[in-house]
Amino acid sequence: MIDLYSFPSPNVRKIVIALEELGLAYRWVWTDIGAGDQFSDAFRAVNPNSKVPAIVDHDGPGGRPIALFESAAILLYLSEKAGGALLPTDPARRWDAMCWLAWQVANHGPMAGQAVHFLRYAPSQGVHDEYAQDRYGREIERLYAMLDERLADREYLVDEFSLADIACFPWVRLADGHGVDVSVHPHVAAWSARIAARPSARVRIPDPRKEDPTVSGWSAEQFATLFRSDAGKATR
Numbered sequence: 001m002i003d004l005y006s007f008p009s010p011n012v013r014k015i016v017i018a019l020e021e022l023g024l025a026y027r028w029v030w031t032d033i034g035a036g037d038q039f040s041d042a043f044r045a046v047n048p049n050s051k052v053p054a055i056v057d058h059d060g061p062g063g064r065p066i067a068l069f070e071s072a073a074i075l076l077y078l079s080e081k082a083g084g085a086l087l088p089t090d091p092a093r094r095w096d097a098m099c100w101l102a103w104q105v106a107n108h109g110p111m112a113g114q115a116v117h118f119l120r121y122a123p124s125q126g127v128h129d130e131y132a133q134d135r136y137g138r139e140i141e142r143l144y145a146m147l148d149e150r151l152a153d154r155e156y157l158v159d160e161f162s163l164a165d166i167a168c169f170p171w172v173r174l175a176d177g178h179g180v181d182v183s184v185h186p187h188v189a190a191w192s193a194r195i196a197a198r199p200s201a202r203v204r205i206p207d208p209r210k211e212d213p214t215v216s217g218w219s220a221e222q223f224a225t226l227f228r229s230d231a232g233k234a235t236r
């Protein structure tokens, strides 16, 4: 059994899709990153970097429990556990998939994160607003143009559905939030619709906060916890 430390977020969704595709048994461990659960000693024993996703596989190598963090490492672990599934068997194509997986976690995810931060969350810094929005906006557009070019003549990033697609898809679904209009990247839009049709992509990540009708969006306290700053209070 695998414990998945979860919160409704694109990086967690990658792991959910992989677990579902591979048919591996898992259970949710709700980790409220708005309430600061990621900074608890118990959580930091699993992920010293205080972020979701993280997993504990109670049946890890040698039958012993293993804790893993960082979405790319978790995806590769799950693939290996399932005998190399979700990666091409051909070595050249497998390495191609690795490149796109690394591209997502080192470029697409972080740049999208910065773009949404400066578009939606950062308190106004006057003249500097435009600078940050321009910098991250341009970089994220460049990355989507690159993705679109890659998908122009193939159904999936390395022809067959792989970890590379799983890593990119949940972020592409949030493109609006980081200021990207996916309709101007038609190959990305078609690829995204293809993946969205898979049952694994439709699984709902449980969110106990949604059962509380008084909770909607981020409160100033949750915002301050998440960004470890009081700055957000100025915007609310």
Ligand SMILES: N[C@@H](CCC(=O)N[C@@H](CS)C(=O)NCC(=O)O)C(=O)O
Binding pocket: 009, 010, 011, 012, 033, 038, 050, 051, 052, 053, 069, 070, 071, 072, 105, 225, 226
């Ligand atoms: N590079 C990490 C990024 C993980 C990440 O940024 N997780 C966010 C949610 S999507 C988080 O836990 N944020 C809480 C925080 O920064 O305190 C990965 O790919 O797993």
